[in-house]
Amino acid sequence: MPTMPNPTVTTADQLLTLREAGFRHELVQGQVRRMSPAGWRHGAGGSYLHEFLTRAVREQGLGMTFLAETGFLLARNPDTVLAPDISFVRTDRLPTAAAEGFFPGPPDLAVEVISPGDGRTEIAQKVRRWLDHGTRLVWVVDPVARTLAVHEPSGIVRLLGTEDTLTGGDVVRGFTVCVREIFPSDS
Numbered sequence: 001m002p003t004m005p006n007p008t009v010t011t012a013d014q015l016l017t018l019r020e021a022g023f024r025h026e027l028v029q030g031q032v033r034r035m036s037p038a039g040w041r042h043g044a045g046g047s048y049l050h051e052f053l054t055r056a057v058r059e060q061g062l063g064m065t066f067l068a069e070t071g072f073l074l075a076r077n078p079d080t081v082l083a084p085d086i087s088f089v090r091t092d093r094l095p096t097a098a099a100e101g102f103f104p105g106p107p108d109l110a111v112e113v114i115s116p117g118d119g120r121t122e123i124a125q126k127v128r129r130w131l132d133h134g135t136r137l138v139w140v141v142d143p144v145a146r147t148l149a150v151h152e153p154s155g156i157v158r159l160l161g162t163e164d165t166l167t168g169g170d171v172v173r174g175f176t177v178c179v180r181e182i183f184p185s186d187s
Contacts, residue, residue, distance in 0.1 A: 012079040030078030045143040046113045049182040056175040063090040071102040074133040086111035106135040113141040137171040
């Protein structure tokens with residue numbers, strides 16, 4: 001993810017008002033990171049997983065799921081705001097309906113869907129940022145390999161293939177889906 005030259009945005013409040021057609025943005029230690037729109041395979045993999053996750057969260061009254069446009073304010077001075085492709089926050093951590101701006105703190109679950117331009121180092125850094133700032137579970141979806149890596153704060157990483165079952169563990173209790181089901185049949 002490239003850092004923008006001469007960034008004019010250095011705080012979360014400034015990032016909230018940044019508009020640049022065709023791009024989404026994150027803020028890492030006060031530096032703006034520009035992100036291009038995702039391809040169809042990326043969007044489809046994320047869409048299917050979001051659908052399954054949202055259904056389980058709603059049925060069990062666990063909290064709320066969010067899409068890629070949602071920023072999470074992880075640090076101040078310098079500010080860091082990240083936006084996972086999918087996220088979940090449990091009910092007791094949700095701000096009041098009147099709250100504005102980025103979500104104050106990390107999600108309980110962050111899901112990153114790998115895009116063709118994402119490097120392994122970049123993905124590993126993003127996973128580490130989520131976990132270092134208190135995210136309890138990170139899933140990394142690879143639509144090309146049709147795998148899903150489950151990252152825990154303890155450092156344990158489990159790689160799941162299409163015949164494996166993904167569960168939410170103690171973060172999204174009761175959530176379960178066969179990994180094969182989160183990928184479009186023609187991907």
